[in-house]
Amino acid sequence: xxxxxxxxxxxxxxxxxxxxxxxxxxxxxxxxxxxxxxxxxxxxxxxxxxxxxxxxxxxxxxxxxxxxxxxxxxxxxxxxxxxxxxxxxxxxxxxxxxxxxxxxxxxxxxxxxxxxxxxxxxxxxxxxxxxxxxxxxxxxxxxxxxxxxxxxxxxxxxxxxxxxxxxxxxx
Amino acid sequence: xxxxxxxxxxxxxxxxxxxxxxxxxxxxxxxxxxxxxxxxxxxxxxxxxxxxxxxxxxxxxxxxxxxxxxxxxxxxxxxxxxxxxxxxxxxxxxxxxxxxxxxxxxxxxxxxxxxxxxxxxxxxxxxxxxxxxxxxxxxxxxxxxxxxxxxxxxxxxxxxxxxxxxxxxxxxxxxxxxx
Numbered sequence: 001x002x003x004x005x006x007x008x009x010x011x012x013x014x015x016x017x018x019x020x021x022x023x024x025x026x027x028x029x030x031x032x033x034x035x036x037x038x039x040x041x042x043x044x045x046x047x048x049x050x051x052x053x054x055x056x057x058x059x060x061x062x063x064x065x066x067x068x069x070x071x072x073x074x075x076x077x078x079x080x081x082x083x084x085x086x087x088x089x090x091x092x093x094x095x096x097x098x099x100x101x102x103x104x105x106x107x108x109x110x111x112x113x114x115x116x117x118x119x120x121x122x123x124x125x126x127x128x129x130x131x132x133x134x135x136x137x138x139x140x141x142x143x144x145x146x147x148x149x150x151x152x153x154x155x156x157x158x159x160x161x162x163x164x165x166x167x168x169x170x171x
Numbered sequence: 172x173x174x175x176x177x178x179x180x181x182x183x184x185x186x187x188x189x190x191x192x193x194x195x196x197x198x199x200x201x202x203x204x205x206x207x208x209x210x211x212x213x214x215x216x217x218x219x220x221x222x223x224x225x226x227x228x229x230x231x232x233x234x235x236x237x238x239x240x241x242x243x244x245x246x247x248x249x250x251x252x253x254x255x256x257x258x259x260x261x262x263x264x265x266x267x268x269x270x271x272x273x274x275x276x277x278x279x280x281x282x283x284x285x286x287x288x289x290x291x292x293x294x295x296x297x298x299x300x301x302x303x304x305x306x307x308x309x310x311x312x313x314x315x316x317x318x319x320x321x322x323x324x325x326x327x328x329x330x331x332x333x334x335x336x337x338x339x340x341x342x343x344x345x346x347x348x349x350x
Contacts, residue, residue, distance in 0.1 A: 008318075009319070012319065012330070012334055013334065013338075015331070016331055016334070016335075025338045028338055028341055028342040028345065029337065029338055029341050031341070031345055032309070032340070032341025032342065032344050032345050033313060033341065035294065035344060035345065035348055036294070036309075036313050039292055039293070039294035040206070041205070041206035041209045041210055042205075042206075042209060042215065043202055043205065044201050044202065044205040044218075044219070044222060045219075048219050048222065048223070049197060049198075049201055051223065052197055052201070052222065052223050052226050052227075053193075053194050053197055055223055055226070055227055056190070056193045056194070056197065056226050056227065056229075056230055057190050057193075059227050059230040059231070060188055060190055060193065060230055063188065063230060063231070064188060
């Protein structure tokens, strides 16, 4: 213990005891510490020191590897978040802007959609209506026997009409 | 012993994961820390283990060193490692007590453990007669070379208490040694 430390110790003791007792206490401490210096503890072996140094080097390598892995994970997480955000943002942008690239085809022509009388404005319906009316007339004729017993011809004509209607509908 | 700027440079190197700086720290502190562990455990094998553990822990914890007394910081880790060892020893002792029903068996095992310890030098025998807390305080003061204020702070007790315990302990040691 050097001079200033001894003085500091004495000052500390003087806070609690008188000057004479403080001197004695400091002397006790100095002699006690001298005993410890006179009986040194064993030194660590060279093998132990070498082993500790290699353990330290190994720990450093593991620590570096851990830090590197953490950095990779952080970068991967950020990249995933960016990709997710871009995907969501792109989807929202397309919907909001109404600039969707998808094409929709209308099944009903605009003229028909706007019409007040579909039966006359749509040529297909008009034609179908006429044919249905013709068949009705022919049926009525058959029922009334106006054909004069020539029922087979009438049925053949009716079948032909139905076949035409069928093909129209398929088209 | 590295002092001031040299030590600051070495510690800074350790914070930057420089293996050479860690090697220098081991060279500077291994002797004092080993002495500290040996005087408290009285066993070279255990002191070897604790010293290794201390420097491996140093690598892990160096990032948390925020300046101030490096010696104080390092010996605080050493002190914690010693207390962890004591707790583990206590647990082992309790387990043994549960496992062994006969008191004589326990005595026999403890006696063999005592004989395994290297109670070779005279000082170690006398130190063993001091109470554990005083012995720890004396060793901390001697090997860490910290000021009483730092030691009192580390032990979370008033400086007067630390001073008084240190004085009583060293006086008692003098009496036991007989000088």
